[in-house]
Amino acid sequence: MTADINTELPPPPFSHRRRWASEQAISFLMQQAVENRDVVSLAAGLVDQASLPVSETRTVLEEELRDADHAREMLQYGTTAGLEKLRETLVEHLSRLEQRSAMEMDLTADRIVLTTGSQQFLSLVGEVLLDPGDICLVAAPTYFVFLGNLNGLGARAISVATDADGMRMDALEAQLERLESEGELERVKLIYLVSYYSNPSGLSLSEDRRSEVVEIARRWSKRHRIMILEDAAYREMRYDGPVFPSVWSHDVPNESVILTQTFSKSFSPGIRVGYGILPRDLVDPICDRKGNEDFGSSNFGQHIISGIFDRGLYYPHVEQVRASYRSKRDCMLDAADKYFGDIPGVSWVHPHGGLYVWMTLPDSVDTGFDGSLFDRATKHEKVMYVPGELFYAGSTAEKFTHQMRLSYGVQTPEGIDEGMRRLSQAVRAML
Ligand SMILES: Cc1ncc(COP(=O)(O)O)c(C=O)c1O
Known part of the structure; x- marks a missing residue:
């Protein structure tokens, strides 16, 4: 029939x-x-x-595509974690931003994952850590696209008050105490911070609070490790004022803080290259999830960014x-x-x-x-x-x-x- x-x-x-x-x-x-x-x-x-960066991008493309073998490499699939050469470059880039050697930071390329903008990285972290009903503590106000990610996972975003120095640490402790007294501490898995010139408030987390939030996350990690997701999308867009080391740099054992940054603001959002730096035990889970989604972001875009760094075109x-x-x-x-x-x-x-x-x-x-x-x-x-x-x-x-x-x-x-x-x-x- x-x-x-x-x-x-x-x-x-x-x-x-x-x-x-x-x-x-x-x-x-x-x-x-x-x-x-x-x-x-x-x-x-x-x-x-x-x-x-029109002329910079043109230079890289012209030079990199001239050698047919290299061009084919760019046009082929890449790997899930992304172009190794660029991840090596990012170790140096981070070292420059933090003013510490890679050894001091204990940072190697295998803790870096390249993504489709930092947005994909934020989304992957949510997917790997949050079940429906789980809690992510966020600043009030915060980046609304990530609030959308949290909603989309059925997770709960709970607001923490802010002042001119960013998220208030007394308010963060108060929320954690309240959630514990209500039997909900087990659901708290993540603290999300836009640490530099936040979208939307333009404010940064003060130096004191950068170390304090790491200490608070550790202290409240009673049943499981409470993770901090540091979104430093605007870090390189500094015009004046103090230079802050990241929240991530205060997590000396590299256990609690996940850092994400992007080339969208400092270079080009159309190339769509962002990245995340992970504690070691989160690298495989994030790559497994990413493998499920796309087994690698644009290899071509990653080659362009890598070529920009190789030619000294990025920092100028x-x-x-x-x-x-x-x-x-x-x-x-x-x-x-x-x-x-x-x-x-x-x-x-x-x-x-x-x-x-x-x-x-x-x-x-x-x-x-x-x-x-x-x-x-x-x-x-x-x-x-x-x-x-x-x-x-x-x-x-x-x-x-x-x-x-x-x-x-x-x-x-x-x-x-x-x-x-x-x-x-x-x-x-x-x-
Ligand atoms: C705070 C913040 N995080 C992350 C992103 C994502 O940017 P992209 O995916 O282009 O790296 C944005 C974009 O505006 C943003 O404002």
């Missing part, structure tokens, strides 16, 4: 994971950007178009990019003074690096997608920002709804000034 093709079939048999991966706010923002082409976007977290480019963002940051801070300085109850963070200015408005202004400011800003003033509430885990009651993330990455200095002027008009209309 043949099936009747006109019979309407029931819906596809979606998994729990499909349901947990609820609609992502990022999709809504992208759609808004497409529908409102004439808006000045202070929302997009994209990197500066003008300083993308980073210097150039930093100078460009430094002036864009200054431009946004000047515009904030100029257009928002006289509005009572408005304040903002002065970031020392990264791509964002985090602005707080009077409590009465709802910055959410459904609030009147977002509508006024996008439809009337033609400017877009990212609502602050997206960066908070937990229930509505735990979210601040009067903040905004403003990005100076993709706009020109004129665009930043104009965007800030328009936004201030929209805010004034709310007061």
Whole structure:
């Protein structure tokens, strides 16, 4: 008997994971950007178009593809952990960033895994450590795409309060004590930190707290080791202020901290190369999981990054990019003074690096997608920002709804000034 093709079939048999991966706010923002082409976007977290490394990449490609055998190697599959030569280079790179020798750090290439951006690494760590119902402690506010990863795994993100020095260690201890008293300590597996110029707040974790968080994670590792996932995506985008060693560097036995970094911000997000550094007993689990997903990220992209380092093109480019963002940051801070300085109850963070200015408005202004400011800003003033509430885990009651993330990455200095002027008009209309 043949099936009747006109019979309407029931819906596809979606998994729990499909349901947990609820609609992502990022999709809504992208759609808004497409529908409102004439808006000045202070929302997009994209990197500066003008300083993308076109000539450096062309040089590497021309030279590396000239030798047909080498070109074939680049065009072939790579390995799950990624190009060994680049992982060796990353040992030196880390050594330079941390100002310590590889031996002092006890770092070898076999503890490094190359991924499709650092985003894939974050996702792999979540998959390897978290079962549904497990807990990851996160800063309030934090990077919303990782909150999406946690949701997608059915894990619980629990907020820890922050101040100007990043995640508050007293608040972290208080959450751990509360969870223990409620019999939930066993579910706490991960502490997630964006340690440099955080997305969205622009703040870094202070030096004292870097060692303290490692000590707290160790002390609370009663039944199992509580891991720290240090996301240092913006580490190299420093414009001024103190130079911090990573949280990872404070974990001398290399047991508790997983560090991830990326070439997306400092070089090119299109090449899609990120990496993670793992305690030894996590390397195989992460590679096994990655083997299940893609048995290796773009070998071609890894060869490009490796070629960039080999020719000494990386560090001069980073210097150039930093100078460009430094002036864009200054431009946004000047515009904030100029257009928002006289509005009572408005304040903002002065970031020392990264791509964002985090602005707080009077409590009465709802910055959410459904609030009147977002509508006024996008439809009337033609400017877009990212609502602050997206960066908070937990229930509505735990979210601040009067903040905004403003990005100076993709706009020109004129665009930043104009965007800030328009936004201030929209805010004034709310007061
Ligand atoms: C804090 C943070 N972590 C990780 C990422 C992921 O970047 P990528 O996958 O391009 O390395 C981003 C991207 O914006 C980010 O802001």
